[in-house]
Amino acid sequence: MADDAAVQVHSPWERYGWIVQSVWLVFLFFPISAFLGSDQHPISARVLGIGMVVVFAVVYTMGIRRLQRYSSLDPGAALTGPIHLVGLTLIALGTAPIIGSEVLTFLPFIVAFGMFALPLFWGVVTAAVAVVGSGIWAFLIAEGTGLWVIAFITLAVAVMTAGSRFLGEQGAHHDAMSRDLAVVEERERVARDVHDVLGHSLTVVTVKAELAERLLAIDPERARAELADIQILSRQALAEVRATVGGLRVANLSEELAAARGALAGAGIDPDVPTDSAVVDPRHRTVLAWVLREAVTNVVRHSDADACTVTLGPSRLTVADDGRGMEARPEGNGLRGLRERVTAAGGTLTIRTPEAGYGTVLEVRL
Incomplete structure (x- = not known):
């Protein structure tokens, strides 16, 4: 039986990034050289000190690996970094009785680790304390020992890691916002498409059912034909809704022209609709197909018109009726959705009443 556990896919950086970050451990050469040069201590103490440097390197590497493995949602994420940071600090302090002021050579590693192991604010605070402390020690207490180089290295590491941490968090924040925006856009797309599909299909079904x-009483054969059409339209609408939810629905202008003629005729409106969509630029046919569908649906539902004329151009669609006009009614969700589609395609949508004072003209230019 297949395992139901989710399979996690890790990026190469998540798997092997700790190796790149561990390259900096080469600079532990400085404390090692300090132990080797500490002639005033017995060999056993120096060997112990070198062993502590090795342990420091192991804890540092393990800490990096665990920080990369943990998600911010994992229970251990909040404690893993601080625990390893405390361990690194104690190991470094443990070498102080042997190498003295050279213990400062561990600071760049502690600062770098702390910047990523702690929340950004506390990482910056830790780095600031380390930089100020190393500067005071190098320039005031241990003047002339050359430790000023370590103080400057600590400062450089603090600045670089703080910048990297800040940019990383900003990038993560941007990615999260992009994902949220994509979800919102997808929801709007599905809502818009379902509205267009159901609005048109249910309107035509309602008109045919009334017809x-x-x-029934005067022409039973014609009534049966209309009922058969209703069944076909219902199945088509169901298929379109499924395709819309799955992101597969693409309006076809030729099909919408034929559907427009049928819907208008079924509602008792004289249709003047082209039969050929070839005049329209192929780049604009999908958008104009959605516009035609919604516009004809509105004519059937609200216009009380006797005739409707559809005109096509390479980048233009006009739907004009001789009905009662908008009558100062506010635009509904359908028209708002059309405006969004047309605007996204770089076009404009206008709705006006002809000079005769009645009817409605909807025009889209792309």
């Missing part, structure tokens, strides 16, 4: 009801 079939009127024909």
Whole structure:
């Protein structure tokens, strides 16, 4: 039986990034050289000190690996960094009785680790304390020992790691916002497409059902034909809704022209609709197909018109009816969705009442 556990996919950096970061351990050469040069201590003490440097390197590497492995949602994430940081600090302090002021050579590693192991604020505080402390020790207490180089290295490491941490968090924040925006856009797309699909299909089904009801008594054969059409339209609408939710729905202008003629005729509106969509630029056909669908649906639902004319151009669509006009009604979700589609395609949508004072003209230019 297949394992139901989710398979986690790790990036190469997540797997092997600790190796790149551990390259900096080469600079532990400085404390090692301090132990080797500490002639005033017995060999056993120097060997012990070198062993502590090795332990420091192991704890540093393990800490990096665990920090990369943990997600911010994992229970151990909040404690892993501080625990390893405390361990590194104690190991470094343990070498002080042997190498004295040279213990400062561990600071760049502690600062770098702390910047990523702690929250950004506390990482900066830790780095600031380390930089100020190393500077005071190098320039005031241990003047002339050459430790000023370590103080400057500590400062450089603090600045670089703080900048890297800040940019990394900003990048993560940007990625999260991008994902949220993509989710919102997808929701709007699905809502817009479902509205267009259901609005048109249910309007046509309603018109045909009313027509079939009127024909039952006077023309049963025609009524049965209308009922058969209703079944076909219902199945098509169901398929379109499924395709829309799955992101597969693409409006076809030729099909929408044919559907527009049928919907208008079924509603008792004289249709003047082109039969050929070849005049339209192929780049604009999908957008204009959605516009045509919504516009014709509105004519059937609200216009109370006797005739409707559809005109096509290479980058233009006009739907004009002789009905009662907008009558100062606010735009509904359908028209708002059309504006969003047209604007996203770089076009404009206008709705006006002709000079005759009645009817509505909807025009889209891309």
